[in-house]
């Protein structure tokens with residue numbers, strides 16, 4: 001387990017202090033894939049670099065395997081760092097060395113025999129399916145292949161944790177999927193803890209077990225993926241989720257007072273969010289049959305998050321105020337969250 005306690009990091013620049021990470025406390029469990037999402041400048045990279053002490057927090061504690069890394073000697077810290085591999089957006093491979101040598105590089109400082117190094121590198125090349133490219137140079141590989149090599153290099157010292165700093169941001173969607181699937185596979189097969197920074201909610205949705213949302217150096221929301229997707233609390237989280245569906249467009253329609261969202265006196269514009277697994281009733285037809293409330297759907301979306309279907313409907317309800325209120329109460333009783341937009 002990794003535990004961050006009140007971690008704070010400030011950069012002193014000639015233009016003043018930059019409070020990159022402010023009083024962040026987090027727990028990351030062994031074997032989970034933990035996402036950290038936030039817009040550019042939110043402090044994600046700095047926070048992750050505080051985990052392996054590439055950046056030294058000025059206060060707080062970074063507990064890994066029961067020990068505060070900030071209190072270790074340089075030698076002890078080096079040993080702990082070998083337990084944490086890291087990959088980056090731009091791969092950071094050594095251009096003048098072959099793929100084989102790039103992967104072997106971290107092992108060269110570990111006093112291993114050459115045949116042990118070869119055994120490890122060859123098995124990693126097999127894992128990333130690039131055995132036939134071992135004598136190529138990074139410039140001869142595609143972006144996805146380079147990232148696979150970077151993953152193999154990060155795994156060479158057999159770490160327990162893999163830190164991924166925007167590892168798929170420079171890749172096309174298809175290659176992104178391949179890298180995410182590889183990360184998921186090594187997470188399962190090697191029981192590797194993965195901490196993954198991204199600004200793409202789709203990445204979080206695809207592979208993370210839990211997520212922390214960062215804004216202005218702080219973690220503003222945290223939880224398991226299904227909870228965060230089904231009940232986002234903070235505006236920044238809602239914004240990120242809207243990037244994976246078309247819900248943000250509703251705001252555009254509202255801002256421009258589009259005819260679709262113009263309502264009459266006896267109408268309400270509502271957003272209904274539900275987990276299909278909770279909703280067995282034919283709710284919409286019940287509302288219209290039993291409460292005389294008509295429902296006209298403007299927008300609908302179903303997201304599958306960790307095999308749980310999460311639905312959102314934006315609709316105009318037509319009926320008396322009293323009946324609409326009763327209908328919405330029935331929705332709430334059926335675990336449908338209700339937001340009256342107007």
Ligand SMILES: Nc1ncnc2c1ncn2[C@@H]1O[C@H](COP(=O)(O)OP(=O)(O)OP(=O)(O)O)[C@@H](O)[C@H]1O
Pocket residue numbers: 011012013018019020038039040041042043044045046047199
């Ligand atoms: N070495 C540094 N010196 C001074 N300021 C820094 C340094 N590194 C980061 N910062 C500042 O700290 C803040 C957080 O940066 P950080 O890179 O951690 O954010 P981020 O969320 O990872 O953003 P991005 O997604 O763009 O990488 C920013 O304002 C950034 O300019």
